[in-house]
Amino acid sequence: MKLTVFGNNASCPEAGGACSSFLVEAAGKRILLDMGCASLPQLQRQCDLAELDLIVISHLHFDHCGDLFCAKYQLETRIARGQALAPLALCSPALPEWAAKELLQGEVFRHTTVFDGSQYQLEGVELTFFQVPHLVESYAVRVCAEGKILTYSGDSGPCEILACAAKGADCFLCEASLVEGQHAESNHHLMAGEAGRVAKDAHVGRLLLTHYHSEDAQQVLIQAQRCFPNASLSCIGESYEI
Ligand SMILES: [Zn+2]
Numbered sequence: 001m002k003l004t005v006f007g008n009n010a011s012c013p014e015a016g017g018a019c020s021s022f023l024v025e026a027a028g029k030r031i032l033l034d035m036g037c038a039s040l041p042q043l044q045r046q047c048d049l050a051e052l053d054l055i056v057i058s059h060l061h062f063d064h065c066g067d068l069f070c071a072k073y074q075l076e077t078r079i080a081r082g083q084a085l086a087p088l089a090l091c092s093p094a095l096p097e098w099a100a101k102e103l104l105q106g107e108v109f110r111h112t113t114v115f116d117g118s119q120y121q122l123e124g125v126e127l128t129f130f131q132v133p134h135l136v137e138s139y140a141v142r143v144c145a146e147g148k149i150l151t152y153s154g155d156s157g158p159c160e161i162l163a164c165a166a167k168g169a170d171c172f173l174c175e176a177s178l179v180e181g182q183h184a185e186s187n188h189h190l191m192a193g194e195a196g197r198v199a200k201d202a203h204v205g206r207l208l209l210t211h212y213h214s215e216d217a218q219q220v221l222i223q224a225q226r227c228f229p230n231a232s233l234s235c236i237g238e239s240y241e242i
Pocket of ligand 1: 059134
């Protein structure tokens with residue numbers, strides 16, 4: 001299993017940066033986890049949109065789904081110009097009417113609504129969704145393939161569910177939006193230390209930190225490593241063997 005980071009910025013893409021998006025390659029499949037603003041150019045450096053087998057959207061904040069809308073424009077343009085593209089599988093929380101109208105008109109996506117405990121199967125890959133506390137309906141996802149487990153937190157406040165979702169994972173890709181002293185969003189995002197604590201409680205192999213503000217990067221790493229030494233900062237453009 002291989003993980004490639006196309007975006008890891010919190011809330012808004014920084015100069016030259018990109019918001020949450022991660023490619024998982026396993027069992028011959030390509031699964032994209034989230035498609036935040038500014039991630040699509042990063043993705044296209046390594047992969048054609050039409051080569052994806054599945055797009056998973058953890059929740060409908062634009063730093064996690066913003067570029068999905070432009071991806072749809074690209075795919076429908078290619079179809080209109082005569083390319084024979086099969087509908088691309090898309091998993092997300094229930095879409096509000098405006099988003100369904102944007103995304104589901106035409107045959108670009110084949111959409112599945114996820115819910116707490118729901119599973120999605122591709123040949124050789126199983127995904128399980130865990131609803132986590134956030135400002136909007138939001139899911140962590142556990143991806144099992146090739147005997148390996150990757151759990152992605154999505155955006156989450158502190159909760160017990162994340163440790164269940166990450167239990168025994170080889171890699172836990174976890175948000176670390178906050179550092180000590182930043183309490184304003186602490187019920188719907190994680191402190192870096194809390195990400196470390198979940199990694200420890202869940203006995204994961206490694207913790208990869210995402211959704212952090214780059215000005216806080218060193219503190220994010222130090223505070224996560226206090227609870228879980230095998231923590232590192234995810235980097236845009238990097239790939240990780242799991
Ligand atoms: Zn969010």
